[in-house]
Amino acid sequence: MVSEENNETVEERISLSEYLIPDTPEILEIESLECREPEYIMYLGAVEYSIALYYYEGDRKIEDKDVILALENIKLNYELDLSFFSRDLEIQIINYLIGALSEKPITHHEFRLVIDYVLWVIEKRTWMEDKQAYVKWIAYVMGLYSEVESIKYETDFKRLAEKRGMSEEDIDLLLLKGEDDDFSEAMDFEGFPGEDIGKSKPEMDFALMPDEEKYNFLLEKGQEFSGMLEFYIYELAENKEFEKIKELYSKLSEKYPDFMYLHFLMGAIHISIDPVLAKSCFERTLEMAEKDENVPETILESLRLNISSLEEQL
Numbered sequence: 491m492v493s494e495e496n497n498e499t500v501e502e503r504i505s506l507s508e509y510l511i512p513d514t515p516e517i518l519e520i521e522s523l524e525c526r527e528p529e530y531i532m533y534l535g536a537v538e539y540s541i542a543l544y545y546y547e548g549d550r551k552i553e554d555k556d557v558i559l560a561l562e563n564i565k566l567n568y569e570l571d572l573s574f575f576s577r578d579l580e581i582q583i584i585n586y587l588i589g590a591l592s593e594k595p596i597t598h599h600e601f602r603l604v605i606d607y608v609l610w611v612i613e614k615r616t617w618m619e620d621k622q623a624y625v626k627w628i629a630y631v632m633g634l635y636s637e638v639e640s641i642k643y644e645t646d647f648k649r650l651a652e653k654r655g656m657s658e659e660d661i662d663l664l665l666l667k668g669e670d671d672d673f674s675e676a677m678d679f680e681g682f683p684g685e686d687i688g689k690s691k692p693e694m695d696f697a698l699m700p701d702e703e704k705y706n707f708l709l710e711k712g713q714e715f716s717g718m719l720e721f722y723i724y725e726l727a728e729n730k731e732f733e734k735i736k737e738l739y740s741k742l743s744e745k746y747p748d749f750m751y752l753h754f755l756m757g758a759i760h761i762s763i764d765p766v767l768a769k770s771c772f773e774r775t776l777e778m779a780e781k782d783e784n785v786p787e788t789i790l791e792s793l794r795l796n797i798s799s800l801e802e803q804l
Contacts, residue, residue, distance in 0.1 A: 505568065505571055506584060506591075507598065509587075509592060510591065510595055510596065510601055511595045512598070513597045513599045517597050517599050518599055520599070522607065522610075523604065524607075524721055525725075530596070530603075530607075532590045533587065533596060534608065535590075536587050537583055537586065537587065537605070538608060538611075538631075539586065540582045540585070540586035541579070542629045542631070542632040542634055543632075543634065545622075545626075545628075546634040546635075547634075548582075549578075549579075552579065554612055554621060554625060555621070556579065557612060557625060558612060560577060561583070561609055563575070563577075564584065564605065565605040568601065611624070617654065627647075647661070647665065648661055657714050660714065660716065704718075705734075712742050713745075713752075723735055723755060723756075723759060726738075727759050732760075732764075753772075753775040754772070754793075756768075757770075757771030761796070761800070766804065768800055769800040772797050776793040776794065779793060
């Protein structure tokens, strides 16, 4: 983007913000894009595909922390001239974003939520304890791997997930595998393949269920779909429906007494509103975690600190 002025090359002063439109009161009420992925698939796909392509074709040594730094830098400085960005990864992400935004602009707040969502997806891969967990996963999801590479990735992924006690359904969900998935039709933005970002068909169906159906579904299959359970419990917490959370917890813990993540989630939710319950949940989580040789010592220590902190409040 250059022009000639007085025989000198002058870079046009343009920023990503010029591709965005003003916020509205309704838009500003949106807190996250969870369960709204279909509405923003064009922009989420632009970001994630550009990252996947950069890793697969440009730099196989790039780590998740590099992606996080790039996204945070873009989010913080998107109103500055594009010339501010010098890293190849940042430039590639911005170019794909401009392509999507040129087709259909979104607001400043929505733009920041798109970046936040991808950062959240990256964070959700930290359980794999691999510095490249996200970039390897997104390259797989976007279909960039050869058949041999895909088989190797699936094999390694399943081996690790099974060690963590995940069910076959959870593993398929994380790999975005399903009979009805069709990534090539998931996005109508021309120029790169799409994906149903972060959601396979079970999750999409869940997002569309009425509240009562969600509740009953989780009572039946909550342990198999821990991600959906987490979304639902946080949704109830945002609506301050804490009695309903406790009711769900009581029924699920009776059905799945060894569901460690459920107890941890309940502890995290109730730290500030019910320290007694939070302490009990963390103690139950710690008791289970100490028996699991795959749980890192850092997690155990974090649980002990939470319990100690809550004891001081009581």
